[in-house]
Amino acid sequence: EHTGIYSLPLAVFLTEKKCDFAMLPGLEIKRSLGIHRGKSDPADAQAIARYAYLHRDEVKIYKLPSAQILELKSLLSLRERMVRQRAGYQGSRKEARSFKNITSKLMLEVQEKLIKELTNHISQIEKQIKQIIASDTELKRIYALTTSVKGVGLILGTTMMVYTNCFTAFDDWRKFACYSGIVPFPYQSGTSIRGKKKVHHLANKKLKTLLSNAACNSIRYNPEMKAYYERRIQEGKNEMSTQNIIRNKIVSRVFA
16 A cells, blocks of 8 residues: 555565565555445455455556655655745735734744745755756656646656656556546436536646646747637637646647
8 A cells, every 4th residue: 555655665675675566545445445344454454455366467566766756756745845834924924914013023024034944945955856857867858858848847847757757657648637637527427417527536636736837827928828728718618628628738748
C-alpha cells in the first residue's frame, strides 16, 4: 500500500535487494473489498495479499524513481507548504491593515518579516530545483522539452516530471489527464438519467490546480489559445469546459 514517505524506506530496501514489488493506492484496495466491516492490521494485510493474488496479472512492477526525482518531489512539497503559509500571512496582514486603529504595530512587523523570510526560502528552493535539473543531462533535456510548451513553467514542468517519473509512469497523455482530474466522464443510466459530462473528484488536485493556472496564462499570453478560447465563447460554449479543453491541449503537447 502506497503510504508516501512511510513506504519509501521499504521501497528503497526492496529495490536495493532487486526484489520485484508493486505499490498501489490504499483507496484502490479498499474499494475492491466490497462490503467490509471492522478494521485491524492483520485484516488489512490479508486484504492486500488477496488483492495482489487476484490481480497478479494486472499489477505493474513498481520502478523506484531516481534520487534526483525523489529530491525534487521533497522540494516541491516543501515549497507548496511555504507558499500556503505565506498566503495565510499575506491575508492576515491585509486584514490587519484594514483595522489600523486596533492593530498592534508589532503584529504587522512580525508578519512582514515572516512573509519576507518565506519569500526568500521559496526563492532558494526554486534555485535548488533548477540546480538539480541542470546537474543531470537527461533531466535537463526532458525539462527543456516540457517547458517549451507555452504556459508550462518551472513548477508545473517539474511537477509533471516528478509525478510521471520523467514520463515513464503513464502509457499516454490521456491516462495522465485522467489522473490529474481534467477528463470529463459521462453521467448516464438507461433513459432516465442523462446528465452532462463532468470531471471526477478523485484526482491529483495539485496537478489540476497547476494545469488550471497554465491554461489561464495560455489564454492570456498565447495568441493561438486566446483566439481558440474567444472563438468558442462567441459560439456560446461554456467558459469552464473551454478552459478544460485547453488544459488537455497543454498535457497532450507536453507528452508529445
